[in-house]
Amino acid sequence: MSDGLPKIELHLHLEGAAPPAFIRGLASEKGSDLSSIFGDDGGYAYRDFADFLRVYEAACTVLRRPEDYARLTRAVLERSAEQGVVYTEIFVSPDFCGGRDLGAWREHLEAIRAASDAVPEIDMRCIVTAIRHFGPDAARQTARCAAEAAGDFVTGFGIGGNEHAGELRDFAYGFDMAREAGLGLTAHAGEWRGPESVRDALDHLRVDRVGHGIRAIEDPALVKRLARDGVTLEVCPGSNVALGVYSDWSAHPVERLRAAGIAVTVSTDDPPFFRTDMSREYARLSDTFGWEDEILAEIARNAARAAFCDEDTRAALLKWIGG
Ligand code: ADE
Ligand code: ZN
Numbered sequence: 001m002s003d004g005l006p007k008i009e010l011h012l013h014l015e016g017a018a019p020p021a022f023i024r025g026l027a028s029e030k031g032s033d034l035s036s037i038f039g040d041d042g043g044y045a046y047r048d049f050a051d052f053l054r055v056y057e058a059a060c061t062v063l064r065r066p067e068d069y070a071r072l073t074r075a076v077l078e079r080s081a082e083q084g085v086v087y088t089e090i091f092v093s094p095d096f097c098g099g100r101d102l103g104a105w106r107e108h109l110e111a112i113r114a115a116s117d118a119v120p121e122i123d124m125r126c127i128v129t130a131i132r133h134f135g136p137d138a139a140r141q142t143a144r145c146a147a148e149a150a151g152d153f154v155t156g157f158g159i160g161g162n163e164h165a166g167e168l169r170d171f172a173y174g175f176d177m178a179r180e181a182g183l184g185l186t187a188h189a190g191e192w193r194g195p196e197s198v199r200d201a202l203d204h205l206r207v208d209r210v211g212h213g214i215r216a217i218e219d220p221a222l223v224k225r226l227a228r229d230g231v232t233l234e235v236c237p238g239s240n241v242a243l244g245v246y247s248d249w250s251a252h253p254v255e256r257l258r259a260a261g262i263a264v265t266v267s268t269d270d271p272p273f274f275r276t277d278m279s280r281e282y283a284r285l286s287d288t289f290g291w292e293d294e295i296l297a298e299i300a301r302n303a304a305r306a307a308f309c310d311e312d313t314r315a316a317l318l319k320w321i322g323g
Helices: 020-030 049-060 066-082 102-117 136-149 168-180 195-204 214-218 220-229 237-243 254-259 278-289 293-306 311-321
Strands: 007-013 085-092 123-131 154-160 184-189 209-212 232-235 263-266
Touching: 007 066, 007 232, 007 263, 007 278, 007 293, 020 066, 066 085, 066 102, 085 154, 085 311, 102 123, 102 136, 123 136, 123 168, 136 154, 136 168, 154 168, 168 184, 168 195, 184 195, 195 209, 195 214, 195 220, 209 214, 214 220, 214 232, 214 254, 232 254, 232 293, 237 278, 254 263, 254 278, 263 278, 263 293, 278 293, 293 311
Parallel strands: 007 085, 085 123, 123 154, 154 184, 184 209, 209 232, 232 263
Antiparallel strands: none
16 A cells, blocks of 8 residues: 555544644643643543543633634644645534634634645645534534635534434534535534434435444445435544444444445544544555555545535546546
8 A cells, every 4th residue: 555645634623633742732831730631641541432522622621712723723734734635624613712702713713724824735624513512502603603604715514522412403403504605514423323313414414424424334224325325424433443433443334334335535533532643544444454545546536526625626636636
């Protein structure tokens, strides 16, 4: 396997991509004691998914000002570019960027955009993301932030957070608002809950893509539907193994989903939390499933086809990949 292929990442949480040293540095600047979220190796330490969300939100408490987000965005994009990523879609949460206040959100977004412009090696778009366990009212406010920022930089709307909280249909209003604003839609589903949660994302939120969606493998009729309708899955195998959705890489269904004709893509989700990066994901996929350049190029083409971008950008990406 060669690692020189251009990579496209569609599922990366901005705060979840913050290197531990970056968060430690901000904490010491601000006089916050965050020592409890780090382990002996200096990395993030958590026990399970619920604890991961707690540690994630604790890390976010030191990301307070637009300048913090500018520095974070730059650091994250520089790391991605080093991995050969040429186009990335990053989840950004107004819950953390300005507490869902429209004015504060605009200031944070401007800072993120300026930082993105400062790293021209990689093309970035934002997917504004609601946090499921903050509830449908907060998600509506988040959708308002998304709708009002929709354009050439903010191109998507999504939902993440604790999949066990509430039902996806409770969030339909926010997704309708985002669709009206012309945004691409994605929802985390089928990561912790079963295939019915993927159906809910398709039927109630009418998403274009599904975040994770891997547990669709448990329902052959759903697998057929995803393949037939060309629904793209944002698969993050290293995240799923680190969080214990699957016991190890060989148990991960990504190859079975791909072989069934589903458009799968590969992303890192929250790389420092899972001790991963795009090169490691590719290397593990190659080692575990024998994925060589041809399949990795197919994965990148799937991502280019499903990207929430303008058609000129899509054509340029496909040309670059050789599609
Ligand atoms: N937010 C950040 N990472 C997430 C994940 N893997 N699942 C749900 N919400 C998240
Ligand atoms: Zn995610």
